[in-house]
Amino acid sequence: MEIEVQDALSDRLTAEWDGFLSNAVHQHVRQDPRFGPVDLAEGNEVRYALGRENGGVKAVGLFTLRPHPFLPGAFTNAISLSGPVSDDPAVFVSFMEGVRRHKAFAKVGRISVTPYWLDEQAEELGAHLAGRGWIMSEPRYLRLTGIVDITGTASDIASQFSQTCRRKLRKAEKEDLEVVALQEDADAADFLARLNCHRTERGLGALRQDAFMTTFEHVYRGGDLGVIRVIYHRGRFVAGIVLHRSRDTTHFIYSVHDDEVLAELNNLRISPFLMLDAMKWASEKGCRYFDLEGYGNPDDPDNPLKHIHKYKSEFKPTPTLRVPQHHKISNRMIYLSGNFKDILKNWIKAKILKRQKYFDSKWHHKDPR
Structure with missing residues (x-):
């Protein structure tokens, strides 16, 4: 070759x-x-x-x-x-x-x-x-994902969601919500500030502003390869989502919401509305699939992301190996x-995990008498 x-x-x-x-x-x-x-x-x-x-x-x-x-x-x-x-x-x-x-x-x-x-x-x-x-x-579990079939109408897509998810969706649809695809630098910078606050509160690294704004210019603003879609309630930011789009599949990248505004809206759960809007956008762009970018059994006690996967499970994805x-x-x-520092850090983490599994095994096999 x-x-x-x-x-x-x-x-x-x-x-x-x-x-x-x-x-x-x-x-x-x-x-x-x-x-x-x-x-x-x-x-x-x-x-x-x-x-x-x-x-x-x-x-x-x-x-x-x-x-x-x-x-x-x-x-x-x-x-x-x-x-x-x-x-x-x-x-x-x-x-x-x-x-x-x-x-x-x-x-x-x-x-x-x-x-x-x-x-x-x-x-x-x-x-x-x-x-x-x-x-x-x-x-291997880090490369399990979940795929949602988004062919058909918005009603067809929503009909796949869990009953609880559909009930929360109907509640959100009664509110005065507006969805906008961001086009202005100032709006993208505001979204990034909210997203980074959300990430740092959860122990994740902040995204670099120069790189994010470059992505906005080359990817999100045009709405071809991706988009930032934001929900507003009477001019106030409620939630937003970042998507990347291939020919057949749209990929969920980031999302963020404002807890204070949602609390004022009777503790509105916005994710069903946000995700359905994202899937509708993807379907209108010609995609047939929506990749949740990571999914595993939410009932598995060893799944470190089970709380996130529990939320994703309500959209009824098909578990898929990547x-x-x-x-x-x-x-x-x-x-x-x-890479010396990373190699040492991973070695220490592996040793700690091995030690923890050893003690867990000893505890579970201990005679209860």
Whole structure:
């Protein structure tokens, strides 16, 4: 396979890339070149890789390269977010082996892939990756997701929701709510401030404003690849949601709501209204599926996200396996020196978890007498 890697795409290469991506079965919006400026705004570098056979494009991969903390020109990691994209598992692996050996990745410590392959096809691609020495880099449950069928009318979509969810939806529909797709920078900045407050309160990292506003400019404002939809009640912010859209599937990215306003509205539960509006928008854009971006059994006591998955379960998603992230070390010295803190942190966490499981096992097997 012929591998071409560029720091930026010419008009000709962009046309080739877009033509392949738009027709690929395993496409994902995060592999659209318009996300390249977002990665640059995050302080990373970007590489666009194309794989050709017999003159035709058979694979594309947008890679985000994280600079090494102290080695000039080196990168600790290169990751293809929800990619690369290829429709043949053997071609996919051949493409990645070619990318790994390409001179453009010579100073990269580790290369990671997170392709958007689901269920049986995910199992098939995972087997091909394992067969060529690619290692699964995360617990399998982290790549379980939930897919909602959004074909049909808004009533058809809502009819799938739980009875409680539909009751809350009817209550919200009686309120004086307005839904707007954000177009102005000031509104996007206000949304980000609310979202970051929501995230930091829950122990999550705040999103960088420069990167978010770059995404707004290249992705959300136009409403083609994604959108920020916000609910207002008589001019006051109630809730908002961020969506990314591929050809067939829309992906739930972030959401935030204002507890004080909802309390004033008789403790209104806004998520059913917000999610149905998002699914209606996706359906109107031609999508058939809505990916909740993460889903597991909410009744599993070992599920660390069970409270979130309990909320998602009310939309009656189909549990779906996605290929977990896989990686290969390309340059061990660069990888270890650049990721030492993370490697040590993960090692300590693994030791603590192993110790906890040991004591839990001893406790459960203790004679109750």
